[in-house]
Amino acid sequence: MSKTSDIKQIIDDTYKYGFVTDIKSDTVPQGLNADIIRFISAKKNEPDWLLERRLKAFEFWQTMTEPNWAKLNYEKIDYQKLSYYSAPQQKKAPKSLNEVDPKLLSTYNKLGIPLKEQEVLAGVVAVDAVFDSVSVATTYRAKLAEKGVIFCSISEAIREHPDLVKQYLGSVVPYTDNFFACLNSAVFTDGSFVYIPKGIRCPMELSTYFRINAKNTGQFERTLIIVDDDSYVSYLEGCTAPQRDENQLHAAIVEIVVMNNAEVKYSTVQNWYPGDKEGKGGVYNFVTKRAACRGKNSKISWTQVETGSAVTWKYPSCVLQGDNSVGEFYSVALTNNYQQADTGTKMIHIGKNTTSRIISKGISAGFSNQTYRGLVKVAPNADNARNYSQCDSLLIGSTCGSHTVPYIENRNKNARLEHEATTSKISDEQLFYCRSRGISEEDAVSLIVNGFCKEVMQHLPMEFAIEAAKLINISLEGSVG
Amino acid sequence: MSDLLPIIPLFGDDIPWLAGRRAQGRESFCLPTAKTEAWKYTKLHTLQRDDFVYAPSKFLQEFEGECEEEHCSCCGEHHSDCTCGDHCQCSHKPNLYIDLPFDAYQIHFNNGKFMPLYPALSLGVEVMTLMQAVVEGQAKNYIGKYIDLQKHPFAALNSAMLEEGLFINIDNNIKLSKPLVFIYHSNISQPLVSNICNVFVAGKNSSLEIVEYYYHSGNEKDFYFNNIVNEFYLAQQAEIKHYKFQNESFKSAHIALNYVRAREGAFYKSFCLQKGADLARNETKIELMQENAGAQVDSAYIMNGWATIDTTTDIDHLSPKTTSNQLIKGVVGDEARGVFQGKISIAKDAQETEGYQMHKALLLSDTAEIDAKPELEIFADNVKCSHGSASGELDQDQLFYMRSRGIGENEAKQILIDAYLLEVINHIDNEQIKEWMRSHV
Numbered sequence: 078m079s080k081t082s083d084i085k086q087i088i089d090d091t092y093k094y095g096f097v098t099d100i101k102s103d104t105v106p107q108g109l110n111a112d113i114i115r116f117i118s119a120k121k122n123e124p125d126w127l128l129e130r131r132l133k134a135f136e137f138w139q140t141m142t143e144p145n146w147a148k149l150n151y152e153k154i155d156y157q158k159l160s161y162y163s164a165p166q167q168k169k170a171p172k173s174l175n176e177v178d179p180k181l182l183s184t185y186n187k188l189g190i191p192l193k194e195q196e197v198l199a200g201v202v203a204v205d206a207v208f209d210s211v212s213v214a215t216t217y218r219a220k221l222a223e224k225g226v227i228f229c230s231i232s233e234a235i236r237e238h239p240d241l242v243k244q245y246l247g248s249v250v251p252y253t254d255n256f257f258a259c260l261n262s263a264v265f266t267d268g269s270f271v272y273i274p275k276g277i278r279c280p281m282e283l284s285t286y287f288r289i290n291a292k293n294t295g296q297f298e299r300t301l302i303i304v305d306d307d308s309y310v311s312y313l314e315g316c317t318a319p320q321r322d323e324n325q326l327h328a329a330i331v332e333i334v335v336m337n338n339a340e341v342k343y344s345t346v347q348n349w350y351p352g353d354k355e356g357k358g359g360v361y362n363f364v365t366k367r368a369a370c371r372g373k374n375s376k377i378s379w380t381q382v383e384t385g386s387a388v389t390w391k392y393p394s395c396v397l398q399g400d401n402s403v404g405e406f407y408s409v410a411l412t413n414n415y416q417q418a419d420t421g422t423k424m425i426h427i428g429k430n431t432t433s434r435i436i437s438k439g440i441s442a443g444f445s446n447q448t449y450r451g452l453v454k455v456a457p458n459a460d461n462a463r464n465y466s467q468c469d470s471l472l473i474g475s476t477c478g479s480h481t482v483p484y485i486e487n488r489n490k491n492a493r494l495e496h497e498a499t500t501s502k503i504s505d506e507q508l509f510y511c512r513s514r515g516i517s518e519e520d521a522v523s524l525i526v527n528g529f530c531k532e533v534m535q536h537l538p539m540e541f542a543i544e545a546a547k548l549i550n551i552s553l554e555g556s557v558g
Numbered sequence: 559m560s561d562l563l564p565i566i567p568l569f570g571d572d573i574p575w576l577a578g579r580r581a582q583g584r585e586s587f588c589l590p591t592a593k594t595e596a597w598k599y600t601k602l603h604t605l606q607r608d609d610f611v612y613a614p615s616k617f618l619q620e621f622e623g624e625c626e627e628e629h630c631s632c633c634g635e636h637h638s639d640c641t642c643g644d645h646c647q648c649s650h651k652p653n654l655y656i657d658l659p660f661d662a663y664q665i666h667f668n669n670g671k672f673m674p675l676y677p678a679l680s681l682g683v684e685v686m687t688l689m690q691a692v693v694e695g696q697a698k699n700y701i702g703k704y705i706d707l708q709k710h711p712f713a714a715l716n717s718a719m720l721e722e723g724l725f726i727n728i729d730n731n732i733k734l735s736k737p738l739v740f741i742y743h744s745n746i747s748q749p750l751v752s753n754i755c756n757v758f759v760a761g762k763n764s765s766l767e768i769v770e771y772y773y774h775s776g777n778e779k780d781f782y783f784n785n786i787v788n789e790f791y792l793a794q795q796a797e798i799k800h801y802k803f804q805n806e807s808f809k810s811a812h813i814a815l816n817y818v819r820a821r822e823g824a825f826y827k828s829f830c831l832q833k834g835a836d837l838a839r840n841e842t843k844i845e846l847m848q849e850n851a852g853a854q855v856d857s858a859y860i861m862n863g864w865a866t867i868d869t870t871t872d873i874d875h876l877s878p879k880t881t882s883n884q885l886i887k888g889v890v891g892d893e894a895r896g897v898f899q900g901k902i903s904i905a906k907d908a909q910e911t912e913g914y915q916m917h918k919a920l921l922l923s924d925t926a927e928i929d930a931k932p933e934l935e936i937f938a939d940n941v942k943c944s945h946g947s948a949s950g951e952l953d954q955d956q957l958f959y960m961r962s963r964g965i966g967e968n969e970a971k972q973i974l975i976d977a978y979l980l981e982v983i984n985h986i987d988n989e990q991i992k993e994w995m996r997s998h999v
Binding site (some may be wrong): 146245373392457472474475476477478479480481482483484485486487488489490491492493494495496497498499500502 | 593599787906907909919921922923924925926927928930931932933934935936937938939940941942943944945946947948949950951
C-alpha cells in the first residue's frame with residue numbers, strides 16, 4: 078500500500094502519459110477516399126491482393142451505418158476530418174534499435190518501456206512498438222527467430238510472409254463483420270504479427286505498445302496472431318495517447334488463430350487518454366478482438382484492464398470451434414469522470430465439450446457509465462458445452478451508472494449455462510473497518526477496489542499486474558469524498 | 559379480410575381525446591422486426607398475413623340505437639344490466655359459467671367479445687365496459703395514458719383499435735373476498751384479431767385477486783390473435799394479486815402487456831403460467847412510483863411443438879426503498895423456443911432499493927432453444943441488485959435414481975419437471991389457485 082503522500086502525488090499528475098512527442102511525421106491530408114487507401118497501400122509497398130481487399134472493404138463500409146445499440150453517448154465522428162496515415166519520418170527502415178530516432182526511444186522510455194533495456198534484462202519481454210500508424214521497433218527478433226517464432230510488424234509480415242498473412246488475415250474478423258472492423262480493414266496501417274510454429278512454447282512474453290501521437294489522426298492497427306499445434310504464447314498489449322482536447326479515434330482489430338492443443342494468453346492494459354474532468358477530449362476506442370479456437374483442446378484467455386478512453390466499445394470474443402476448446406475472459410473496467418464503457422465478451426460454442434468462463438468486474442465512479450454486454454451462444458451441435466459467467470459491478474458515488482446486459486442463447490440441451498450478476502457499493506462497514514485501523518479513506522477505497530478486482534488481476538502477468546493495480550489507484554482519483 | 563390495423567368505425571370516434579389516443583396508436587404501430595431489440599428473439603412471422611378478421615362490435619348500436627335486447631327472465635332487467643351474475647338461469651343466455659376448482663366471480667369474453675353477464679359483486683367494486691367508462695368519464699385519466707406506445711408496438715395496436723374491455727374500480731379499504739376471474743374463451747376458426755384492454759383501479763388500502771384464464775375449444779389448429787393490455791393502477795397500500803393461465807390453441811398468437819403503476823406501499827404480485835399458443839408473449843411493465851412500493855413477478859412456461867414463448871419483464875424502480883423480486887422457470891421441448899428478457903432499472907435517486915431476478919430453464923430436446931437476456935440498469939449506488947440465468951437439461955443422476963427404483967423414464971421425467979416448476983408455483987398464496995395451476999402443468 079502506498080503512503081498517502083505518494084497517492085497525492087500520483088493524483089496531481091492525473092494522466093502521466095499525456096505528453097506529446099515533437100517528432101516530424103509524414104501525415105496524409107484529412108479525409109477518406111479510395112485514393113487515400115491507394116496511397117497508404119503504395120506507401121507500404123503492398124501487394125495487389127491486399128489493396129484489392131482494402132478497396133473492397135472501403136466500398137462495403139460506405140454502405141454501412143455506425144452502430145448505435147451500445148449505451149454510449151458521444152459526438153458523431155466525422156470520418157472525413159481524420160487523417161488516416163501518420164508515420165514518424167525516417168530516412169530508412171531501421172536495421173537495429175541504434176538507428177531508431179532517439180526522440181522516439183525516449184518517448185517509449187517515458188512510457189516505461191525502455192526498448193534498449195530489454196537486451197540487458199535478457200529475455201523477459203519482446204516488444205513491438207507502434208507509434209501512430211507504423212511499427213517503429215521490434216526487439217529480440219533474432220532470439221525469437223532461433224525458435225522459428227515470427228514476431229514483426231504486420232507490414233513486414235505482408236512482405237516477408239505473404240502466404241501466412243493471405244491465408245489468415247480477415248479469416249477471423251471478415252471485413253463485413255461490423256462498421257469499425259470494416260473501416261479498419263480498409264485503412265489499417267500497421268500492427269503486429271506473430272506466428273508460433275508447431276510445438277514451440279514461446280520463450281518470452283511478446284508485447285505491443287501502442288501510442289497515438291499526432292493530432293487528428295485515427296489509429297487503425299491490426300494484430301494477427303497464429304499459434305500452430307501444441308504451442309503457447311503469452312501476448313501483452315498496452316496503449317497510451319497524449320492529452321488533447323479533441324477526441325482521437327482508435328479502431329483496431331485483433332485476430333487470433335489457435336490450432337490443436339495450442340494456447341494463447343492475451344493481456345491488455347488499456348490506458349488511452351480518458352479525457353479531462355469535464356469529459357473533454359479523450360480517445361474513442363472501438364475495437365474488434367476475436368480469437369478462433371480452430372483445433373482440438375485449444376485455449377484462449379483474454380485478460381483486460383480497461384481504465385482509459387473516453388468511450389470504449391470492445392467485446393473480445395472466443396469462437397470455440399474445436400472440440401474441448403476453452404475460452405476465458407477476465408476483465409476489469411474502471412470508469413471515472415465522464416468516461417463511458419460498453420464492454421464485454423462473446424463466447425460462441427460450436428465444438429463439443431467446449432467450456433468458457435467469464436469474470437467481469439466493473440467499477441464506476443464520478444459521472445461515468447458502464448455497461449457489461451456479453452453473449453454466450455451454444456450451437457445445436459455443441460454437446461456438453463459449459464459456461465459460467467459472473468459480472469460484478471461496484472458503484473462509487475450516486476452519479477454514476479452501471480448496467481449489465483447479457484445475452485444467453487442456448488440451442489443444445491446438454492449445455493449448462495450459468496450467469497450471475499450483482500451490483501453493490503463499497504459498504505460503510507468495510508470502509509469503517511479500514512478507517513478504524515488507520516487507513517485513510519482514499520487508501521481504503523483503493524484497497525477494497527483492488528480486492529474486488531483480485532480475481533481478474535491474478536490472471537495478468539506479473540509486471541502487468543503491478544502496473545494495472547497502480548493504474549486503478551490513479552484512475553480512482555477524486556472519486557471519494 | 560385485412561391487415562392487422564384496418565380502418566373500421568369504432569364507438570366513440572367523436573370523443574376527441576379517445577379519437578386522439580386511437581390516432582396516436584395508429585401512428586406508433588409498426589410490426590417489430592428482428593432488428594427491434596425488444597423483439598430480438600421473438601419472431602412474428604405468424605402475424606405476417608393479410609387475412610385478419612375483425613368482428614364488429616356491438617357498442618355502436620348499443621349506445622346509439624335503441625336497445626333491442628330482451629329482458630332477463632330472472633331479474634327482469636335488460637340482459638346487459640342483468641344482475642343475476644353467475645346464478646343467471648335465463649334461457650336466452652348461453653351458459654358460459656365454467657367449473658373452476660375455486661370460488662370466484664366470473665367474467666366472460668367469448669371470441670374476444672365481453673359477454674354482458676355481470677357478477678354480483680359486493681359494494682365498492684364496480685365493473686363496467688371500457689366504453690361505458692369512457693362515456694361516464696372515469697376512463698380518460700387512465701387508458702393508455704402512461705404507456706409508451708413507441709416502445710410497445712402491440713399496445714399501440716391495442717390503442718388504435720381501443721373499444722373492447724372492462725373498467726374495474728375498487729374503492730378505498732375494500733377487500734374483495736373472492737377472486738375475479740376473467741375467462742377468455744375462443745372457438746373460432748377464422749383468423750380473428752381481438753384487441754382487449756382492461757383497466758383496474760385499486761383505491762387506497764384495497765385488495766383484489768384477479769385470475770385470467772385463456773382457453774380454447776374446437777380445432778386445436780385454429781389461428782386467432784389475442785392482443786391484450788391490462789392496466790393496473792394501485793393507490794397507497796393497495797394490493798393486487800394477478801394470476802394468469804394461458805392455454806390458447808396451438809396455432810394461435812397471444813400477446814399481452816401488463817402495465818402496473820404502484821403508489822406508496824402498494825404491492826403487485828403476479829404469477830403467469832404459459833402453456834399454449836404458437837407465438838406467446840407475456841410482458842410486464844411495472845413502475846414503482848413511490849416509496850415502499852413493491853412487486854413480485856413470477857412466471858412458468860412449458861412448451862412443445864414449434865412454439866415461441868416469451869416472458870418479458872421491465873421493472874422501473876423510480877423511488878427509494880422499492881423492492882422487486884422475479885422468478886421465472888421454463889421447460890421447452892421439441893423445436894420450441896423459450897425467450898426471457900428481464901430488465902431491472904433503478905433510477906438515480908432510488909436508493910435503498912432491492913431488485914432480484916432469476917431465470918431458469920430446462921431443455922428437453924436437441925432442437926429446443928432458450929434465449930435469455932437478463933438486464934440491469936442501475937443509476938443509484940446504495941442498492942442491492944442481482945440477477946441470474948441458468949439453462950440445462952434434466953439431471954441424469956436424478957433420472958437414474960428414479961429409474962433404479964422402478965419408475966418408468968417418462969414418468970420420472972414428468973416428476974422431475976413437476977418438481978422443477980413447483981418452486982415457482984409455490985409462490986402462489988391462494989391454495990386453491992395453486993392446486994389449479996399445478997394440475998395444468
